Amino acid sequence: MTRILHRSSRSAPPVAVSAQGPWITQADGRRLLDACGGAAVSCLGHGHPRVVEAIRRQVGQLDYVHSGSFSNEAAEELAEVLVGHEPGGLTGAYFVSSGSEAMEAALKLARQFFLEHGQPQRQRFIARRQSYHGNTLGALAAGGNALRREPYAPLLADAFSHVSPAYAYRNRRDGESEADYTTRLAAELEAEFQRLGPDTVAAFIAEPVVGATLGCAPAPAGYFRAVREVCDRHGALLILDEVMCGMGRTGTLHAWEQEGIAPDIQTVAKGLGGGFQPIGGLLIAGRILDAIRDGSGSFKHGHTYGAHPIACAAALEVQRVIQEEALLVQVQSMGERLRQGLEARLGQHPHVGDIRGRGLFQAVELVADRDSKACFGPALQVNLRIRDAALKAGMLCYPGTGTADGLHGDHVLLAPPYIASPAEIDLIVESLATAVEAVTASLP
Numbered sequence: 202m203t204r205i206l207h208r209s210s211r212s213a214p215p216v217a218v219s220a221q222g223p224w225i226t227q228a229d230g231r232r233l234l235d236a237c238g239g240a241a242v243s244c245l246g247h248g249h250p251r252v253v254e255a256i257r258r259q260v261g262q263l264d265y266v267h268s269g270s271f272s273n274e275a276a277e278e279l280a281e282v283l284v285g286h287e288p289g290g291l292t293g294a295y296f297v298s299s300g301s302e303a304m305e306a307a308l309k310l311a312r313q314f315f316l317e318h319g320q321p322q323r324q325r326f327i328a329r330r331q332s333y334h335g336n337t338l339g340a341l342a343a344g345g346n347a348l349r350r351e352p353y354a355p356l357l358a359d360a361f362s363h364v365s366p367a368y369a370y371r372n373r374r375d376g377e378s379e380a381d382y383t384t385r386l387a388a389e390l391e392a393e394f395q396r397l398g399p400d401t402v403a404a405f406i407a408e409p410v411v412g413a414t415l416g417c418a419p420a421p422a423g424y425f426r427a428v429r430e431v432c433d434r435h436g437a438l439l440i441l442d443e444v445m446c447g448m449g450r451t452g453t454l455h456a457w458e459q460e461g462i463a464p465d466i467q468t469v470a471k472g473l474g475g476g477f478q479p480i481g482g483l484l485i486a487g488r489i490l491d492a493i494r495d496g497s498g499s500f501k502h503g504h505t506y507g508a509h510p511i512a513c514a515a516a517l518e519v520q521r522v523i524q525e526e527a528l529l530v531q532v533q534s535m536g537e538r539l540r541q542g543l544e545a546r547l548g549q550h551p552h553v554g555d556i557r558g559r560g561l562f563q564a565v566e567l568v569a570d571r572d573s574k575a576c577f578g579p580a581l582q583v584n585l586r587i588r589d590a591a592l593k594a595g596m597l598c599y600p601g602t603g604t605a606d607g608l609h610g611d612h613v614l615l616a617p618p619y620i621a622s623p624a625e626i627d628l629i630v631e632s633l634a635t636a637v638e639a640v641t642a643s644l645p
């Protein structure tokens with residue numbers, strides 16, 4: 202009997218009692234290989250001794266101060282590690298406790314930037330359909346995922362509109378080149394600016410590699426340069442949500458580094474603290490910081506646990522380990538191994554439509570028919586069946602329901618820790634392939 206309102210109110214999930222590296226142990230003694238880091242969170246795996254020790258040190262030294270009254274050394278050092286290194290790049294940081302809080306803060310910061318600038322009419326945000334930016338009401342309103350928005354629609358602000366996502370597998374037309382697809386998406390964004398009135402738009406919001414709702418979908422080449430240009434031409438900000446795909450997950454510290462642009466505001470969470478503590482943040486361009494410094498002088502926002510010393514100390518150590526142990530190189534090479542393994546084992550499978558992603562952020566999209574790309578539909582719950590089959594065999598993966606404009610798509614996402622060994626990567630491939638084969642063979 203549980204007193205907790207779990208995700209399923211009919212059955213309580215198993216109780217996890219300990220975890221080490223990529224392995225989680227349940228109360229019944231079963232060990233599970235964590236191939237998705239929860240929801241792409243545990244970038245160093247579990248129980249990393251350096252991070253555990255950093256938390257111990259911090260809690261003994263300074264457990265908590267309110268960020269309205271004090272800064273703290275861990276937060277200052279974390280900001281030093283994260284920003285201010287590239288000329289013209291992001292120079293400020295703001296720490297919160299989750300990805301949703303980061304998105305709320307990003308929306309308010311963008312709004313305040315234009316108030317400071319004497320442009321109060323910039324009240325609109327453009328995001329993309331099928332996107333997910335968090336579950337609090339502002340972040341949910343920014344998101345364009347119909348399934349997640351629907352029950353709460355009456356509570357969501359209507360300052361948001363949505364354009365097509367960059368989802369080449371389903372939305373790039375037959376015979377359309379990658380460059381033409383990019384041009385079409387940028388033209389759609391331009392048309393949305395024109396429809397709203399270009400000087401009413403505060404920001405365009407996008408995830409560089411779309412995680413939970415599409416399954417590790419990167420944009421076509423040139424897409425982010427094109428949307429950056431549209432934003433710049435109309436004086437709007439570009440907000441990139443790197444809550445899931447950021448902090449090294451795709452092989453560079455920030456996923457946008459691979460796109461040849463930089464955002465004005467970036468949200469981060471998950472891999473920032475690697476799950477050792479709840480922490481999220483904003484990384485902020487200098488001109489936004491300047492506008493506030495030269496204007497009202499304060500960001501009109503704040504949470505009780507902002508820049509929490511223990512959370513910042515944990516995140517600081519996670520980031521130091523990634524740097525000192527050159528783990529981004531590891532993400533690139535193990536990411537390549539994971540991708541090649543998936544291609545080799547599942548590339549020709551009749552129900553695998555697409556294998557995509559970057560670094561240690563890879564997904565498999567399942568289809569009823571490869572040629573027509575027909576989806577299985579929601580009743581079959583193919584993604585959940587695969588998750589359950591993998592779980593039975595001892596591995597955790599992350600099931601997703603990318604809805605391709607009105608369709609119910611199934612994908613399974615993998616996000617192993619950056620410290621995963623070649624043998625563990627191979628085991629992940631084998632376990633997922635076995636689960637996909639077993640489930641698709643058993644479908645009615």
Ligand code: PLP
Pocket residue numbers: 240299300301302304333334335336408412413442443444445446470471481
């Ligand atoms: N943004 C993206 C892209 C996410 O994937 C998520 C969570 O999955 C969030 C925001 C919200 O983060 P959190 O669950 O920490 O509030």
